[in-house]
Each structure stands twice: as structure tokens, then as C-alpha cells.
Amino acid sequence: MEIPSKYSPNETEDRIYAMWLEKKVFKSLPNDKPAYTIVIPPPNVTGVLHMGHMLNNTIQDLLIRRARMRGFNACWVPGTDHASIATEAKVVQKLRKEGIKKSDLSRDAFMEHAWEWTHKHGGIILDQLKKLGASCDWDRTRFTMDPKYYESVIDCFIDLHKKGKIYRGERMINWDPAALTALSDEEVIHKEIQSKLYFLKYQIEGTNEFLTVATTRPETILGDTAVCVNPKDERYTHLHGKKVIVPLVNRAVPVIADEYVEIEFGTGCLKVTPAHDQNDFMLGEKYQLEVINMMNADGTISEAGGMYVGQERFAVRDQIAKDLDAAGLLAKTEEHLNKVGYSERTDVVIEPRLSLQWFVDMKDLSKPALENVMNDTIRFFPPKFKNSYRNWMENIKDWCISRQLWWGHRIPAFYAPDGSFEVAKNIEDAVAQFQAKGASWSAADLKQDDDVLDTWFSSWLWPISVFDGFYSKEELDYYYPTADLVTAPEIMFFWVARMIVAGYEYVGNFPFKNVYYTGIVRDKQGRKMSKSLGNSPDPIELMQQFGADGVRVGMLLSSPAGNDLPFDESLCEQGRNFANKIWNAFRLVKSWEEKIDASLEQPESSAIAVKWMNNRFEQVLAEMEDGYDKFRISEVLMQTYKLIWDDFCAWYLEMAKPSYGKGIDSKTYNDTLDIFQNLLKVLHPFMPFLTEEMWQHMDSWKSESEMICISNWPAAKTFDANIQKEFEEFEQLVTEVRNVRKKQNLPNKEALVVSFMKTANRNSSFDAAFTHLCNISELNEVSEKMNPSFSFMVNGVEYFIPYTASVDVEAEQAKMKEELAYLEGFLKSVEAKLSNERFVQNAPAAVLEGERKKQSDALSKIAAIKEQLG
RNA sequence: GGGAGUUUAGCUCAGCUGGUUCAGAGCAUCUGCCUUACAAGCAGAGGGUCACUGGUUCGAACCCAGUAAUUCCCA
Numbered sequence: 049m050e051i052p053s054k055y056s057p058n059e060t061e062d063r064i065y066a067m068w069l070e071k072k073v074f075k076s077l078p079n080d081k082p083a084y085t086i087v088i089p090p091p092n093v094t095g096v097l098h099m100g101h102m103l104n105n106t107i108q109d110l111l112i113r114r115a116r117m118r119g120f121n122a123c124w125v126p127g128t129d130h131a132s133i134a135t136e137a138k139v140v141q142k143l144r145k146e147g148i149k150k151s152d153l154s155r156d157a158f159m160e161h162a163w164e165w166t167h168k169h170g171g172i173i174l175d176q177l178k179k180l181g182a183s184c185d186w187d188r189t190r191f192t193m194d195p196k197y198y199e200s201v202i203d204c205f206i207d208l209h210k211k212g213k214i215y216r217g218e219r220m221i222n223w224d225p226a227a228l229t230a231l232s233d234e235e236v237i238h239k240e241i242q243s244k245l246y247f248l249k250y251q252i253e254g255t256n257e258f259l260t261v262a263t264t265r266p267e268t269i270l271g272d273t274a275v276c277v278n279p280k281d282e283r284y285t286h287l288h289g290k291k292v293i294v295p296l297v298n299r300a301v302p303v304i305a306d307e308y309v310e311i312e313f314g315t316g317c318l319k320v321t322p323a324h325d326q327n328d329f330m331l332g333e334k335y336q337l338e339v340i341n342m343m344n345a346d347g348t349i350s351e352a353g354g355m356y357v358g359q360e361r362f363a364v365r366d367q368i369a370k371d372l373d374a375a376g377l378l379a380k381t382e383e384h385l386n387k388v389g390y391s392e393r394t395d396v397v398i399e400p401r402l403s404l405q406w407f408v409d410m411k412d413l414s415k416p417a418l419e420n421v422m423n424d425t426i427r428f429f430p431p432k433f434k435n436s437y438r439n440w441m442e443n444i445k446d447w448c449i450s451r452q453l454w455w456g457h458r459i460p461a462f463y464a465p466d467g468s469f470e471v472a473k474n475i476e477d478a479v480a481q482f483q484a485k486g487a488s489w490s491a492a493d494l495k496q497d498d499d500v501l502d503t504w505f506s507s508w509l510w511p512i513s514v515f516d517g518f519y520s521k522e523e524l525d526y527y528y529p530t531a532d533l534v535t536a537p538e539i540m541f542f543w544v545a546r547m548i549v550a551g552y553e554y555v556g557n558f559p560f561k562n563v564y565y566t567g568i569v570r571d572k573q574g575r576k577m578s579k580s581l582g583n584s585p586d587p588i589e590l591m592q593q594f595g596a597d598g599v600r601v602g603m604l605l606s607s608p609a610g611n612d613l614p615f616d617e618s619l620c621e622q623g624r625n626f627a628n629k630i631w632n633a634f635r636l637v638k639s640w641e642e643k644i645d646a647s648l649e650q651p652e653s654s655a656i657a658v659k660w661m662n663n664r665f666e667q668v669l670a671e672m673e674d675g676y677d678k679f680r681i682s683e684v685l686m687q688t689y690k691l692i693w694d695d696f697c698a699w700y701l702e703m704a705k706p707s708y709g710k711g712i713d714s715k716t717y718n719d720t721l722d723i724f725q726n727l728l729k730v731l732h733p734f735m736p737f738l739t740e741e742m743w744q745h746m747d748s749w750k751s752e753s754e755m756i757c758i759s760n761w762p763a764a765k766t767f768d769a770n771i772q773k774e775f776e777e778f779e780q781l782v783t784e785v786r787n788v789r790k791k792q793n794l795p796n797k798e799a800l801v802v803s804f805m806k807t808a809n810r811n812s813s814f815d816a817a818f819t820h821l822c823n824i825s826e827l828n829e830v831s832e833k834m835n836p837s838f839s840f841m842v843n844g845v846e847y848f849i850p851y852t853a854s855v856d857v858e859a860e861q862a863k864m865k866e867e868l869a870y871l872e873g874f875l876k877s878v879e880a881k882l883s884n885e886r887f888v889q890n891a892p893a894a895v896l897e898g899e900r901k902k903q904s905d906a907l908s909k910i911a912a913i914k915e916q917l918g
Numbered sequence: 919g920g921g922a923g924u925u926u927a928g929c930u931c932a933g934c935u936g937g938u939u940c941a942g943a944g945c946a947u948c949u950g951c952c953u954u955a956c957a958a959g960c961a962g963a964g965g966g967u968c969a970c971u972g973g974u975u976c977g978a979a980c981c982c983a984g985u986a987a988u989u990c991c992c993a
């Protein structure tokens with residue numbers, strides 16, 4: 049059979065993936081085997097695959113594939129998130145293009161559009177994951193708005209409300225005046241903005257004196273109800289208890305004193321607008337200040353403002369500055385670098401706003417979640433994230449869960465005309481509950497809350513609800529807790545922490561054992577990859593160019609847990625090259641099939657090669673298992689890479705390769721197949737397509753297991769560190785000989801004679817491999833130095849290769865002198881150490897011994913060079 | 919403003935208990951090679967004041983303090 053010299057992933061990957069699906073190898077149902085479960089961080093239902101997903105899902109696939117091969121019942125649950133605000137924004141945008149305004153639609157009509165949009169664009173991302181090779185159990189695909197999932201979210205709300213953990217209250221929230229909804233803190237992006245600091249003059253009541261107050265938002269004076277100074281600020285002590293007149297508005301407000309005010313900032317005086325600033329609200333509650341809400345939901349000035357009514361907030365800011373200036377009440381303005389909150393979705397400036405919202409009281413709920421991360425019941429990788437987790441959980445605030453949107457889980461609260469309400473699963477239950485309390489409202493009287501729940505209020509149940517855990521214990525008991533969660537550190541608070549909270553609250557156990565935090569994928573300039581910057585490559589195109597395996601390797605080559613990944617296409621190129629390298633190793637071994645000569649004995653050089661390679665495999669396997677335990681994925685990949693490229697291809701295959709025109713003995717051939725098979729197994733999680741393709745080409749492998757993805761992971765055996773040590777000497781020897789060849793321009797075809805000085809303890813175990821690999825015609829033991837010749841020392845044994853005519857003797861001697869000088873300097877430093885009494889007294893024996901060995905090695909090398917120089 | 923990191927070769931990173939795993943890896947670079955699996959390759963080589971300053975120690979990339987640069991999270 050003809051195998052092309054270049055591996056072409058495009059012809060392979062779809063075929064292999066189709067085979068896996070057809071054989072249902074990713075399917076999982078509870079059985080006798082131990083479960084190993086991962087739930088996917090559900091991407092936005094209408095989203096498309098970006099590089100962050102690629103990284104994330106490659107890691108998950110790797111973990112799940114390895115687990116599957118290690119004999120676990122591996123279950124990777126895929127699914128998507130309804131992404132309330134993002135999806136609704138897209139639907140609104142699409143409708144607008146069609147000339148339809150959301151406000152003209154009924155809720156039901158809008159929902160129809162939203163579902164239509166979801167069905168049209170939903171699931172694209174899941175198909176893209178298949179290209180990547182993701183071995184999810186696709187039959188389990190879940191969506192956070194599936195009927196059963198929906199129900200669990202509503203039941204959770206009702207339950208927490210019953211427990212008194214959910215309440216309704218007036219709070220300062222982040223208001224998006226464009227989307228007309230409250231946002232969670234996490235949906236607000238703080239940007240540094242060059243703005244102005246306005247210095248406003250407040251007349252002190254009953255005097256002609258003025259107090260100057262600095263503010264970035266002069267329009268909010270319409271809502272001022274106090275001015276605050278620091279009690280320690282001596283400049284203003286005389287004003288405590290006095291009143292000042294708000295400029296233009298002419299309202300008299302008290303001067304209050306609170307430590308909150310920073311003496312250094314501005315003039316040290318703070319205007320207090322309780323309705324329009326989080327901290328001012330706090331001051332307002334503390335000092336019982338009047339609350340004037342001077343702004344409408346859309347960001348225009350309200351009736352309560354009294355002036356500029358109906359005008360837009362930023363227009364008023366400019367206007368009021370002019371008017372203040374005209375009235376002589378604007379002392380000055382300064383440039384000021386200010387942090388301003390913007391809406392993640394609409395990119396408008398957030399308005400702090402008082403409003404009635406639903407909250408979850410997190411204080412008690414979060415306790416087990418904090419404790420069990422800190423005590424490593426749930427382990428974070430890398431562990432440094434425990435610090436910020438603790439910081440957040442210890443200062444946790446109540447969670448605002450209502451959103452003024454339609455796309456999502458509608459809050460199950462039913463209001464009576466008198467404003468009283470009941471939380472119930474449906475309107476019938478609500479009527480019954482009202483009646484139980486003696487209120488005889490009928491269904492027609494009641495109105496359900498218009499708002500929906502924060503998306504995270506559904507996704508925090510993900511590890512439970514994907515198994516219908518609220519309604520059936522069967523699957524939950526088997527699959528939960530899951531093994532690993534792979535996600536980005538940015539959503540540690542709004543997702544990871546809350547899943548842990550929900551896990552303890554509803555299952556009484558943690559949702560996952562390990563959390564692996566990936567880094568952020570950045571471009572070469574260190575910028576985060578984003579659609580708006582247009583600096584993100586299209587993952588699908590990348591996979592077409594380099595193959596899914598190449599891209600997987602590229603992503604993992606440089607991404608230790610928690611570290612950002614500076615993405616560069618050259619990494620994928622490296623991955624592709626690696627695939628090709630293995631492919632060609634396969635071609636070589638495959639070609640031996642026809643060269644087997646049963647009459648041949650295994651040559652000694654091959655026997656040692658097999659022995660060493662098997663030993664090497666065990667050694668690296670042990671290192672890899674250790675790396676996996678610590679989630680040091682990129683290190684494991686690099687170990688695998690070097691094991692295959694360097695150890696197997698560069699050394700083993702070269703040693704085992706029959707000489708030109710010769711056949712191969714069947715023992716070496718079979719040993720090589722066994723070695724190759726193990727290598728492919730440990731490589732499979734990284735490069736599933738390539739390894740499966742090769743597996744399918746080799747009948748003897750297929751007879752062990754139909755497919756590599758369900759074959760058995762190699763069991764760890766012991767290894768002999770001595771063999772590796774001997775190999776390293778051999779490696780050095782080969783390199784020295786190659787250098788000599790290079791110096792003389794001697795091609796490998798020409799055989800060489802190598803001599804070595806008779807020594808008692810020279811190890812000869814690799815001699816056969818040495819003569820085979822380096823084309824040595826004679827390897828002689830001599831008792832006298834050979835001159836003139838190249839000489840070098842490997843582990844205390846001196847080797848000689850006679851000069852041929854073309855050697856530049858002068859240059860050789862100059863080089864030797866250089867080395868001599870270096871060795872003498874080295875010796876001096878070692879001897880200085882050894883003559884230091886305190887070192888000799890304090891250093892451990894092993895260190896001392898090492899230093900003495902350095903000394904004796906250096907001495908013998910120096911002697912050898914001196915002799916060579918004559 | 920509060921908190922958490924990071925700084926080692928041109929790039930991306932290892933370096934675990936202070937000492938032979940101690941200055942390393944991959945990529946990139948340079949020099950030879952179309953050598954009968956692979957030029958997407960082979961063989962070899964060069965490359966670092968371990969951010970800076972001080973301290974502890976017989977001994978510091980590693981521990982301590984300070985400085986600088988930088989990233990992230992929170993307000």
C-alpha cells in the first residue's frame with residue numbers, strides 16, 4: 049500500500065470522527081466502571097467558536113480521552129447557555145434591522161422571534177467542537193432553557209425564597225440606560241476616561257462665604273441632599289452642623305462629617321447624591337438623608353430634578369456647567385483621569401440607580417463553598433487562585449438576580465393589584481397561596497413579574513441539572529461529583545463559586561474535584577483576542593490549515609495552567625510538523641513489513657535499542673503521570689514530543705533501522721510495533737485523529753483494540769535509571785564522533801576506526817549500537833595514546849580517531865588550549881570551595897562528594913589535554 | 919485606593935526542599951547537508967549580569983527587605 053510522505057489531516061479527520069460517532073464510543077451510561085465526568089462550560093447558544101473555546105475544550109477533551117483509556121466510564125456532557133442578555137441583544141438588533149421595535153411586540157411574540165433565532169444559530173458552536181475532535185456524549189446535549197432545565201431553575205428560585213434566601217429589595221444597581229435593564233457588577237466594564245473635574249461653589253447658609261466641592265458629575269447636583277467632609281479635616285471643622293446652598297438649585301442641605309471622605313481628593317468636600325451613587329447611598333442611609341431620584345430610566349432628567357427635565361444626562365452636564373459658570377458658581381475645571389463603568393453589551397455609561405430587584409442572600413450559602421476550597425476538598429489549579437477566591441468569598445455581597453429582559457427564566461412571582469405578591473410555580477399555585485392567606489385574588493387579577501433571572505442563576509445549577517438532578521437521583525448519584533472543571537479565571541466568581549455554592553446547597557457535595565483555570569488567549573502584541581479588535585484567527589480556518597491535531601498541539605504547547613497564552617500560528621505549524629514527523633516514522637516502520645526476514649537473528653544493536661527504548665518509555669511515562677496529576681499539561685505534551693521525536697525517531701529508529709538493502713528480523717519488527725503502539729496511546733489525547741488513523745492502518749494493533757480511543761492506557765512499570773545513564777554516555781560518544789566526521793567532512797558512508805584507552809571500568813553495553821549507528825569498522829582498545837589524532841573523553845574514557853590528511857592541526861591545538869584554560873579556571877573554583885573549611889564542615893556528604901568528583905574529572909581532563917598538546 | 923501575581927536566552931516558559939537535574943527546554947537564529955521515513959527533514963553550533971539594590975548563609979535564580987517595570991481582579 050502506498051502511503052504519501054505528507055500527512056493530510058483534511059482527508060482524515062471527518063472520516064475518523066464519523067467512525068467514532070458511528071461506533072458510539074463517546075456514549076456514556078451508568079455502569080460498573082468508575083465514572084469520570086466533565087461538564088462543558090456551556091458556550092452561548094448562538095455564539096461561534098473562538099480561540100478561548102479552542103483552548104478550553106482541547107484540554108477537556110484531552111482529560112476525558114485519557115480517562116476513557118484508563119478504564120473510566122468517561123462522560124463529557126456538552127451543551128449551551130441561553131445567555132440572556134447577549135442573545136436578547138442580538139435578537140433586538142436583528143429585529144431592528146427588519147424595522148421592528150421590541151417595544152412594539154408582545155412578550156410572546158418577542159419570545160417567538162428569540163426561539164427562532166436560537167434554533168437558527170443554536171448549536172453551530174457544537175458542530176465546530178466536533179471538528180476539534182471533542183469526544184462529548186452528544187446525546188446528552190443540554191440547553192439551559194430546555195423544559196426540564198427551566199423547571200429546575202424555577203424550583204430552585206422557589207426553594208431559596210421559601211428558605212428566606214431570596215428577597216426583594218431596593219438597592220443601588222448598575223443600570224444600563226440603553227438596554228433599560230439592571231446589570232450585575234460583572235457585566236460592567238470599567239474604563240479609564242479622560243474627563244473633567246468641576247469645582248462647584250456652595251454658599252454657606254447665612255453667610256457670604258462659599259464652600260468648594262469637586263465633582264465629575266455636576267448634573268447630579270439636582271439630587272444633592274448633603275455635603276460631606278472628613279471629621280479630621282481641620283479646614284472644615286467650623287462647618288459641622290451648618291447648612292450650605294446647592295448651586296442653581298438653591299436647596300439648603302446639611303454638612304455632614306464622615307471618615308469616608310478622602311481629605312486629599314479634590315477640595316476634601318464631597319457632594320452627596322444618595323439616589324445616584326453607591327457610596328452616597330450608603331451615606332444617605334447612615335445619616336437618614338432625603339433621596340431625590342432625578343433621573344429617568346432612559347437617562348433623561350426626571351420631574352424630581354426640577355430643572356432640565358426631559359433632557360439627556362450628558363447634554364445637561366455641558367449645559368449645567370455653562371449655567372453655573374454664568375452664575376459665578378463654577379470656581380474652575382480641571383482635567384481628570386476617571387474610571388467610568390460601561391455596559392458590557394451596549395457600551396453606554398452605567399448609571400447607578402435605585403430600583404426594586406430580587407437578591408440572593410449569599411452570606412450563609414457561601415460558607416461551605418469557601419471552606420472546601422480553602423481546605424483543598426476542591427482543588428484549584430494553579431492554586432494561586434485560592435487567594436482571590438477567598439478574598440471574594442469573604443467579602444461576598446448579595447447577588448442581584450433579576451434582569452429587565454424577556455429572554456430567560458421568568459421570575460415566578462405573581463403580583464396582586466394591591467402590590468402583595470406570592471412566589472409560586474404557576475399562577476394556579478399563586479392563587480391558592482393567596483387564598484390560604486385570606487386574599488381572594490383570581491388568576492385574572494394576578495400579574496407575573498416581567499423580569500427574568502440572571503443567566504448565572506441557571507448556569508450555577510449546570511453540574512446538577514444536566515443530570516436532571518433535581519428530579520432523579522439515578523444519574524446524579526453516578527456522575528456527580530464530576531471530576532474536573534476547565535474554565536477561565538475571569539468567571540471564577542460568577543460561575544465557579546456559585547456552582548460550588550449550589551452543589552453544597554442542593555446535593556450536599558462539591559460539584560467537581562478539580563478546577564483547572566486556563567489563561568486568556570492573546571495575540572502576539574499581548575492583546576486579548578476579541579471580535580472588535582479583529583485579531584482573532586478563525587479556528588475553523590486554522591484547523592483547515594494545520595489540522596485539528598496541529599492546532600490542538602499548538603494551543604497546548606505554551607499554556608501552563610493559569611498563564612495567558614500568547615498565540616502565534618507558528619505554534620500550530622510546529623504541531624503540524626510534529627504530526628508529519630510521526631506520520632513518516634509510521635511510514636518507515638510500515639515499510640519494514642515487507643522486509644521481514646524470518647531467518648535473521650535480532651542483531652545486538654537492535655536488542656540494546658529495544659531494551660533502552662522500553663526503559664526510556666517507562667521513565668517518561670512516570671514523569672507524564674506525575675505531570676497529569678499536577679495538571680501540568682503543556683509539560684506532559686513536551687515530554688511526549690521529545691519522547692517521540694528525539695528518543696524514538698532520532699535515536700531508536702536509527703539504531704533499529706536495518707542497513708541499506710538488508711532485511712529486518714521479525715523480533716525487532718514486532719518490538720518496534722509494540723513500542724510504537726504505546727507511544728501512540730500516550731499521544732492520543734493530544735492528537736486523536738492522527739493516532740487513530742495510524743491505528744486503523746495496522747492490523748496487529750486493531751486486533752488488540754478496535755480503535756485507539758478505547759484501547760488501554762499503558763500500565764506503568766519500573767525502569768532502570770542506570771540504562772538511561774549508560775545511554776547518555778553513548779549519546780555523548782556518538783555526538784563526539786559526528787563532530788569529528790564533520791570537521792573532516794567525512795560522510796557517514798565511510799567507515800571509521802575508533803580507539804579507546806584501556807580503562808578498568810569502561811561500559812561496553814552500547815558498543816554494538818555505537819558501531820552500527822556511526823559506521824565504525826573497528827573499535828580498538830589501546831594502551832598508549834595515539835598521536836596525531838582527535839581525542840575526546842566520555843565518562844573518563846579517552847577515545848582517539850586518527851587524523852586524516854585534511855586536518856588543520858594548528859586550529860585543533862588552539863581549541864584545545866582554549867578548553868584547557870577553561871578547565872583550569874573551573875578547577876580553581878572547585879578547589880577554592882573544597883579548601884573552605886566551613887563548606888567542608890557544613891555541606892552534606894553528597895554535595896562534598898560531587899565537588900570532589902568535579903575536581904578529579906577536571907584533573908584527568910587537564911592531564912589528557914596537556915599530553916595531547918605535547 | 920484595596921488585593922493577587924509576574925520579571926530567567928531573540929520569543930514562550932521549566933527550574934519542586936537553598937547545594938550535580940543548576941543555569942535548562944521548545945521555538946527562532948547560525949553553519950553544514952536533497953544521507954535509501956520525513957527539507958513540514960537531518961547533523962552540529964552559538965546565545966543568559968536569573969529586573970535592580972541590599973540582607974541572611976559556608977553556599978542564593980530560589981529565603982528576607984526595599985526599588986522599578988508589568989499583568990489581572992475588586993472598588
